[in-house]
Each structure stands twice: as C-alpha cells, then as structure tokens.
Amino acid sequence: MRLRDASRTLYYDVKKKVADHQAPLKKEETTLPDDWEGGVAAEPRSNYLIYLAIATFFFFFITVGVAYFVRFAGIDRTVSTSKITILTQGPSVADSGLATPLTIRIANGNPVPIEDVALTIIYPDGTYKKTADDTVRLHRDEIVIGSMETGEVVSKNVTPILYGIDGQEKEIVYEVGYQAQGTSQPMRIEDSHSIKLRTTPILLTKPTHTSPVSGKEVTFQTKVQSNMKDIIDTVYVQVSYPSGFSPSSFSTTPFNAERTLWRLSSLRPNEGRDVWVRGVISGKERDEQAFVVGVFVSPTGQLSESVKVAEESVIFAIEKSFIDIDLALNGSRDRTIAVSPGGVVSGQLSWKNADKERLEDLIITVSLSGNGFDERSVTSPNGHLSESLRQIVWDKQQIRSYSLIRAGGQGEVEFSFNTLSQQSEALQAERNVIVSVSAKALRAQTRSVETIDHALQRQVSLRGSLQVVARTLYQDGSFSNQGPTPPQVGKRTSYTLAYDIQNSGNPIEDFFMKIPLNRGVTFAGQIAGIARDFWTYDEGFNEIAVRIPSFTAVGQRSSRSFEVQIIVDPDERDVGNVLILSQGTTWQARDAYINESVQGSVQPLSTEVLSEPLREAERGGVVAPSS
Numbered sequence: 046m047r048l049r050d051a052s053r054t055l056y057y058d059v060k061k062k063v064a065d066h067q068a069p070l071k072k073e074e075t076t077l078p079d080d081w082e083g084g085v086a087a088e089p090r091s092n093y094l095i096y097l098a099i100a101t102f103f104f105f106f107i108t109v110g111v112a113y114f115v116r117f118a119g120i121d122r123t124v125s126t127s128k129i130t131i132l133t134q135g136p137s138v139a140d141s142g143l144a145t146p147l148t149i150r151i152a153n154g155n156p157v158p159i160e161d162v163a164l165t166i167i168y169p170d171g172t173y174k175k176t177a178d179d180t181v182r183l184h185r186d187e188i189v190i191g192s193m194e195t196g197e198v199v200s201k202n203v204t205p206i207l208y209g210i211d212g213q214e215k216e217i218v219y220e221v222g223y224q225a226q227g228t229s230q231p232m233r234i235e236d237s238h239s240i241k242l243r244t245t246p247i248l249l250t251k252p253t254h255t256s257p258v259s260g261k262e263v264t265f266q267t268k269v270q271s272n273m274k275d276i277i278d279t280v281y282v283q284v285s286y287p288s289g290f291s292p293s294s295f296s297t298t299p300f301n302a303e304r305t306l307w308r309l310s311s312l313r314p315n316e317g318r319d320v321w322v323r324g325v326i327s328g329k330e331r332d333e334q335a336f337v338v339g340v341f342v343s344p345t346g347q348l349s350e351s352v353k354v355a356e357e358s359v360i361f362a363i364e365k366s367f368i369d370i371d372l373a374l375n376g377s378r379d380r381t382i383a384v385s386p387g388g389v390v391s392g393q394l395s396w397k398n399a400d401k402e403r404l405e406d407l408i409i410t411v412s413l414s415g416n417g418f419d420e421r422s423v424t425s426p427n428g429h430l431s432e433s434l435r436q437i438v439w440d441k442q443q444i445r446s447y448s449l450i451r452a453g454g455q456g457e458v459e460f461s462f463n464t465l466s467q468q469s470e471a472l473q474a475e476r477n478v479i480v481s482v483s484a485k486a487l488r489a490q491t492r493s494v495e496t497i498d499h500a501l502q503r504q505v506s507l508r509g510s511l512q513v514v515a516r517t518l519y520q521d522g523s524f525s526n527q528g529p530t531p532p533q534v535g536k537r538t539s540y541t542l543a544y545d546i547q548n549s550g551n552p553i554e555d556f557f558m559k560i561p562l563n564r565g566v567t568f569a570g571q572i573a574g575i576a577r578d579f580w581t582y583d584e585g586f587n588e589i590a591v592r593i594p595s596f597t598a599v600g601q602r603s604s605r606s607f608e609v610q611i612i613v614d615p616d617e618r619d620v621g622n623v624l625i626l627s628q629g630t631t632w633q634a635r636d637a638y639i640n641e642s643v644q645g646s647v648q649p650l651s652t653e654v655l656s657e658p659l660r661e662a663e664r665g666g667v668v669a670p671s672s
Contacts, residue, residue, distance in 0.1 A: 509551025
C-alpha cells in the first residue's frame with residue numbers, strides 16, 4: 046500500500062471515530078447539508094481542520110518510522126572510523142631477541158571506497174629489524190596502501206625483533222589514516238597489540254660477594270652467558286656500586302671513566318663469561334648496601350642503541366671492622382668536595398678502637414694520589430712524611446699512646462696540602478686528588494695482625510675557572526657600525542657589544558647570560574657567534590638572553606665569543622655624558638665535572654671604545670647637535 050493511500054484511509058478512520066464521540070446535535074440545528082455522503086453529515090470547518098492536523102501528525106509519524114526502519118535495516122550510507130577494522134594475527138608472547146612475525150589486516154566496512162590509506166606502525170623502544178646487510182633500530186614504519194574498495198581487506202606482514210627483560214610488556218601501536226572517496230576530510234583510527242616477552246638472550250647469575258668488612262677488600266662476581274643460537278656481537282655490562290665502595294681491579298678493563306661499564310666481545314651460543322670487580326668498602330656496621338648488575342645488548346654495536354635484557358642484584362650488610370675511621374676535609378664528610386685551584390685542603394682524621402680487646406702498635410697512613418696537589422705543601426703537626434711526599438704516617442714513634450690502646454680508645458690527627466694553581470701545566474691533565482686512609486694494628490690477646498687497606502677514601506675535585514670579559518667595539522667586530530663617534534644628539538650610532546667567555550679546565554653546561562639594555566639603547570636584532578635558537582630578546586624588558594648548552598672538556602682551555610649589535614639615540618639630556626649601554630649583566634652555569642653551580646657578573650659597557658685607536662670614540666661623551 047502506498048503511503049498516500051495509507052494516510053488517506055487513516056484520515057477518514059480518525060474522522061469517523063471522532064464523530065462517534067461527538068455529543069448529539071440539537072434537533073432544531075439538524076439539517077441535511079449539500080455535501081451529504083451516504084448518511085454521514087459533513088462536519089463544521091473547525092472540526093475539519095482538527096481532523097486534518099491529526100492525520101498530518103500520523104502521516105509524519107509513519108514517514109519517519111519508515112525512514113528509521115530503512116536507516117537501520119542495512120541501508121546506511123555514512124562513513125565512519127568505526128567501520129575500519131584493524132586485526133593483528135600473531136603471538137601475544139614472544140622470545141626476547143628473536144624475530145616475531147605479525148600480520149596486520151585492515152578491513153574497509155564503509156559503504157563507499159576509501160582513498161589515501163596509509164598504515165603507520167609505532168614500535169616500542171628496543172625494537173630492531175634485519176635488513177639484507179645489517180641490523181637497524183626500528184622506530185616506526187610508514188606503509189602506503191592507497192585505495193580500498195568497500196569490503197576489501199588488506200594484509201601487511203612485519204617481522205620485528207623485540208629486546209627486553211623477561212616478563213616485560215611491549216606495545217605496538219597502529220595508526221590508519223584515510224579519507225572517503227570524493228572528500229578531502231582526513232580520518233584516522235588507532236589500535237595496538239601487546240606482546241609479553243619470555244626468556245632473554247643473556248642469562249645473568251645473581252652476584253656473589255666475599256665478606257664485606259668495612260675497610261677491607263671485597264669482591265663482587267657474576268656470570269654472563271649467551272642464551273641464543275646465533276653469535277651475539279656486542280654485550281655491555283653495567284654495575285651500580287654500593288655506597289662507600291672504591292673499585293681497584295676488574296675482570297675486564299672498564300669501558301667508561303667512571304669504571305662502571307664493560308664492553309664484552311661477541312658471545313658464541315651458550316658461551317659464558319665471568320665478570321668481577323674488586324675493591325674496598327667502607328661504612329657503618331649493619332649498613333645495608335646493594336650491588337646491581339645490568340646486561341645490555343646492542344644489535345647495532347652502538348652503546349646509545351643498547352637495550353637492557355637482564356638485571357640482578359645482591360643486598361648485604363657491612364660487617365664491623367676492628368677500627369672505626371672518620372675523615373673530614375675542609376669540615377665536610379662528603380665523599381667528594383670541590384676546591385678552587387690553589388686552595389688549601391685541611392684534613393681532620395678521627396679513629397676509635399672498635400674491637401673488644403686491646404690493640405698494640407697502631408699505624409695510620411694517609412695516602413695522596415693524583416697530580417692535582419703540590420707535594421711540597423703536604424704537612425702534619427705530628428705525622429711523618431714519606432720520601433715521596435705522598436704519604437703521612439702516624440705510629441708509636443710520633444705518638445707514644447699508639448703503643449697500647451684499650452678497647453674503646455680513640456684519637457685524632459690532622460694534615461693539610463695545597464691544590465695546584467690554575468696556571469700549573471700539570472693541572473690541565475689532572476683535576477682530582479684522592480685521599481685514602483689505611484690502618485694496621487696487633488691484637489694484644491690473640492697476637493694476630495689486623496690490616497685495613499683503603500679503609501676510607503675521599504676525593505677532592507678542582508673547580509674550573511670561568512670568566513666573562515666584555516668590551517664595546519665600533520670599528521672592529523662582526524658588524525658594520527654606522528653613525529658619529531662620539532655619539533651626537535639627534536643622530537643614531539650603532540655599536541657592537543663583544544663578550545668573551547673564557548673557560549679553563551672543567552666542562553661547562555647550561556651557560557645562561559642576561560644582558561639588560563639601558564634607556565635609549567635599542568637592540569639591532571643581530572647577534573654573531575650564537576645560533577638563532579640560543580638567544581632571545583624581550584622587548585618589554587629590553588633584555589637579551591643568551592644560552593650555550595655546553596663547551597670544553599676536562600684538561601682543556603677553550604673560549605666562546607659572541608657579539609651583539611645595538612643602537613643609541615641620544616637626546617639633549619645626554620650631552621657631555623658617557624652613555625651606559627648595558628649594566629647589571631649576569632651569568633650562571635654548571636660546572637659539569639663537579640656538578641656545581643657557578644655564577645658571576647660582567648662589567649658595565651658604555652660608549653667608551655677603549656680597545657680601538659679612535660681618540661674621539663674613546664671618550665664616548667655625547668656631543669651637542671651640530672649647527
């Protein structure tokens with residue numbers, strides 16, 4: 046039945062039902078109208094409008110209902126990301142270090158074709174892939190698919206190699222971008238696939254240690270073994286030492302200056318290597334310490350692209366020594382102190398018999414190593430200097446009470462030395478002084494000799510020397526300056542502000558300088574010697590900020606220079622005066638070698654140009670306008 050016929054039938058049916066419920070007309074009002082239709086009189090016009098409105102409502106309701114039915118009966122022409130399906134076929138558990146085959150299926154469920162389809166795969170850290178010639182790190186894949194018809198399914202295969210620790214979760218993220226045919230509106234859908242790693246390419250045994258007595262030598266040992274069927278080319282072993290541990294010897298020469306990293310040559314299948322480090326540990330009795338070992342694999346051979354695949358640790362408590370020793374340098378008990386070149390280091394050493402029995406013939410020795418100190422400056426009021434001038438010894442020859450010390454007995458000694466000055470050539474290659482304390486005594490009852498080598502160590506690190514020298518230029522420098530010198534009222538003159546940063550010794554990081562410009566001084570918008578990304582200008586404060594991320598290394602002298610062009614526009618109030626161009630210039634930086642903040646200020650700069658042979662320019666005083 047057509048909708049029009051249905052609505053007409055509904056209209057007359059409703060009209061009849063309404064008529065049946067109307068109250069009977071009064072007899073005198075009953076007449077037979079001209080539009081008599083088979084015994085039912087036509088209604089008044091007002092009732093006719095009511096019937097029409099009701100029928101129209103039902104006609105609209107039926108029309109919407111039919112449309113609703115059509116919309117949800119499968120005839121849906123809308124384009125939606127919900128109709129794009131991404132399905133990953135592959136394991137949810139994989140072996141670390143082995144290729145994991147995955148198939149990504151993309152299905153277009155939209156009623157129209159889609160175009161410019163592209164699949165982006167974002168891989169987690171520690172993902173690699175093998176090429177025909179090499180193994181490369183894998184960050185993301187961009188796969189162009191093009192167009193897809195309605196109902197079409199596209200499959201793409203990838204074979205990533207995931208590295209990580211056993212039990213670690215790795216998530217691969219997929220992004221599909223496209224647009225509906227005939228439109229320019231880009232659309233995007235995202236999905237992901239998680240893989241849990243099992244096994245590991247390197248087996249690492251839990252570290253073991255010898256008796257960790259404070260002040261005595263202790264050895265930490267572990268074993269690294271290949272768990273792969275192929276040769277592993279590059280393996281790194283990194284350790285985290287306990288607090289108070291000073292390493293002295295190793296199974297393999299350390300790879301870094303901190304002596305915490307080793308690079309092992311290639312490991313054959315099932316091949317194992319013993320890794321050990323030996324040194325002296327110090328600390329209080331029952332202090333809990335940890336020795337941590339991590340193993341990293343680098344398929345590309347680069348340390349920066351290595352991935353941790355195993356980690357083990359051992360926790361232990363320090364055992365009591367026969368003697369307690371404490372050392373303060375310049376009043377600090379920190380393991381490392383910073384001293385300026387040419388400075389004095391004063392040591393206060395205290396000791397106590399921690400044994401339950403008496404000690405005899407106590408000998409305490411302080412050893413100095415490194416070339417950062419002046420050997421001729423080493424002194425002690427009651428100690429004996431060795432011939433090398435690098436050791437101070439206190440024994441019963443200098444201190445009679447050291448012949449016999451009761452349980453709980455204690456004492457103190459002092460010493461001092463000077464660090465090398467900044468001008469010393471030896472200082473350029475050595476920026477540290479190591480102070481090490483050893484002790485030896487005889488147990489009175491058992492007659493056994495107790496010795497503690499390197500019972501305690503302290504490090505003196507020398508600060509670098511950072512200076513900033515500033516000057517005003519007109520003729521010289523990177524910029525071509527214009528205008529009269531000395532400056533004249535009513536005329537503009539440009540100058541160059543030159544800054545030389547001179548660094549001696551230590552690497553400098555995060556150098557930052559603020560250059561505030563004075564009244565009547567304008568920044569010309571140019572800086573030479575510094576990349577645009579490393580300087581800014583604040584117009585509101587009329588201030589320039591310059592940043593230098595890092596420069597110089599230990600044992601080197603270097604400098605950095607940059608120049609700023611500015612413009613002065615003097616007025617009559619300035620006549621006869623030397624104009625101050627910039628004052629209150631400050632800088633700060635970090636001495637990366639000792640991890641200490643340094644800061645300073647720069648002398649004010651004016652229109653006096655003292656470094657150039659221009660007599661008038663040197664004076665810098667503003668002159669009146671010419672007549």
